[in-house]
Amino acid sequence: AQSVTQLGSHVSVSEGALVLLRCNYSSSVPPYLFWYVQYPNQGLQLLLKYTSAATLVKGINGFEAEFKKSETSFHLTKPSAHMSDAAEYFCAVSSVEGNNRLAFGKGNQVVVIP
Amino acid sequence: DTGVSQNPRHKITKRGQNVTFRCDPISEHNRLYWYRQTLGQGPEFLTYFQNEAQLEKSRLLSDRFSAERPKGSFSTLEIQRTEQGDSAMYLCASSHSGAAEAFFGQGTRLTVV
Numbered sequence: 238a239q240s241v242t243q244l245g246s247h248v249s250v251s252e253g254a255l256v257l258l259r260c261n262y263s264s265s266v267p268p269y270l271f272w273y274v275q276y277p278n279q280g281l282q283l284l285l286k287y288t289s290a291a292t293l294v295k296g297i298n299g300f301e302a303e304f305k306k307s308e309t310s311f312h313l314t315k316p317s318a319h320m321s322d323a324a325e326y327f328c329a330v331s332s333v334e335g336n337n338r339l340a341f342g343k344g345n346q347v348v349v350i351p
Numbered sequence: 352d353t354g355v356s357q358n359p360r361h362k363i364t365k366r367g368q369n370v371t372f373r374c375d376p377i378s379e380h381n382r383l384y385w386y387r388q389t390l391g392q393g394p395e396f397l398t399y400f401q402n403e404a405q406l407e408k409s410r411l412l413s414d415r416f417s418a419e420r421p422k423g424s425f426s427t428l429e430i431q432r433t434e435q436g437d438s439a440m441y442l443c444a445s446s447h448s449g450a451a452e453a454f455f456g457q458g459t460r461l462t463v464v
Contacts, residue, residue, distance in 0.1 A: 246391070269451040280355075280442060280455040281394070288451045327393050336407060337451060338384060339444075341393030 239264045239330045243342035250322075251350045256300075256315040258345045260328030263309065270311040271329045271339070272302055281327065287311060298322070323349045355456035357443050363462045364433055371429045372459045376445030383426050384453060385418055387411065388440040400426060401448065433463045 242261045250256050262268055269288050273281040285296025292304040298321075302313045311328060325346050329339040356375040364370050376383050381402050386394035397416070399407045402423040412418075415433075420426040430437055440460050444453040 241393075271452065273455075278458075278460065280357075280457045281444075283452055283454070286452050329393075331451065333451075336399055336401075337382065337446060337453065338396045338399055338407065339386075339394070339453065340396070343391070344393050 239268065239332065239335060239340045241328045241330050241340055241342035243328050243345055245345060246343060247346045247348065249348045249350055250318045252320060253317050256313070256318045256322060256347065258313040258326050258328075258347070260302075260311045260313065260342060261309050262311060262328075262330045264330055264332060266332045266334050269331045269333075269337070270302075270304060271331070272296065272300070272311075272313050273327045273329060273341075274298075275325045275327065275344075284313070284326075318347075318349050320349050320351065323347055355443055355445050355454055357441075357456035357459050359459060360457060361460050361462075363464060366435060366463055367432055369429065369431045370433060370461065371427050372441055372443075372461075374426045374428070374443030374445075374456060376425070376443070377454060378424075380445035380447050380454075381423065382446045382448055382453075383420055384444045384446075385426070385428055386442040386444065388442060388458070389438075394442055397428075430461075433461075435463050437461060438463045 272284040328342045383400045385397040388394040400420040440458045443456045446453040
């Protein structure tokens with residue numbers, strides 16, 4: 238079975254400061270890894286994905302994530318937070334063997350402080 | 352095609368009533384997934400279709416839940432005899448079998464009173 242751990246349900250960051258959201262995964266097969274963002278009462282929007290190509294992945298809105306197999310991690314970063322980054326962020330894992338169904342973490346609610 | 356479409360966006364129902372939700376996936380996508388998201392949690396997988404075949408169901412999908420995708424296009428999710436514990440956001444996603452990523456709809460928020 239595949240799973241994802243996201244620690245710290247609420248993350249506060251000052252506007253202009255680094256955003257760092259941690260994600261650790263568990264998978265017995267080569268994983269696909271994703272970060273999704275969710276705004277209130279909305280669906281999930283894909284930020285970026287890792288599918289066994291480059292380990293440093295760039296996504297939309299200035300976010301990027303690095304796949305580290307030795308640490309089973311896929312942390313999300315953004316150098317400078319913007320007020321519009323306030324949202325909930327979910328890390329997810331899937332695999333071809335699992336019909337690409339997603340297993341999500343519990344999410345991080347990001348609050349941006351002016 | 353503007354993406355995955357879900358209807359209705361919100362549904363309030365009385366306990367014991369039946370409800371049905373609809374999902375229209377991106378037109379060329381042959382895979383369709385249903386997830387459920389409760390407050391403060393990440394989405395949880397419910398079921399998966401490839402074309403019209405329902406290939407996998409989660410243990411979360413009790414016998415009160417049924418999903419169909421009759422012609423391999425849109426899908427419906429029905430909940431019979433709703434309970435307060437069914438209150439959640441129900442999310443639909445679609446993907447192409449050759450791609451890793453799935454695209455989500457806006458969700459249907461169900462409130463059982």
